[in-house]
Amino acid sequence: MLNNFLQNLPFMTPQRAQLVMDAFVPLVKSGFMVSVPLALASFVFGMMIATAVALVRVMPRGGWLHRMVLAILKVYISIIRGTPMVVQLAIVFYGLPAMNVFIDPIPAAIIG
Numbered sequence: 483m484l485n486n487f488l489q490n491l492p493f494m495t496p497q498r499a500q501l502v503m504d505a506f507v508p509l510v511k512s513g514f515m516v517s518v519p520l521a522l523a524s525f526v527f528g529m530m531i532a533t534a535v536a537l538v539r540v541m542p543r544g545g546w547l548h549r550m551v552l553a554i555l556k557v558y559i560s561i562i563r564g565t566p567m568v569v570q571l572a573i574v575f576y577g578l579p580a581m582n583v584f585i586d587p588i589p590a591a592i593i594g
Contacts, residue, residue, distance in 0.1 A: 516588075523592050535559070570594050 484506075488499035535555055541548065562570070574594035578585060585593070 520588060520591055527592055567594075 485499055485503050488494050488502055489496055494502075535558075538548075538551055538555060543549075571591065571594040574585070574590045575587070578590070
C-alpha cells in the first residue's frame with residue numbers, strides 16, 4: 483500500500499520507492515519494538531502510582547502521619563500536573579545526571 487502510494491508521487495521512480503521501503507520498514511519495526519513495551523511499562527508504573535495515591539487519599543483521616551503523607555502527595559500531584567511532560571522528561575534525562583544520578587534511557591523514560 484505504501485509502496486503504491488510512493489510510486490504514484492510525481493518525483494518517485496519505482497527504484498526510489500523500493501529504496502525508501504527498504505529503509506523505512508526496518509525503522510518502523512525497530513521503533514515499534516521500543517515504543518510498545520515502553521508505553522506498556524509506563525502505563526503499568528503509572529497505574530501503580532495512581533492506585534497508591536488514590537488509596538491514601540480516600541482513607542479515613544488519621545493522625546499526624548496520614549496528614550503528612552497527604553500533604554506530600556498534594557505537592558507531588560501539583561508538581562506532576564503543573565509541569566509539561568517534556569519538562570519532566572528533560573529533568574529526568576538532564577537534571578539527574580547533573581546530580582551524579584545516572585539512569586539508562588529506557589528506565590528514565592518510564593520514570594519520566
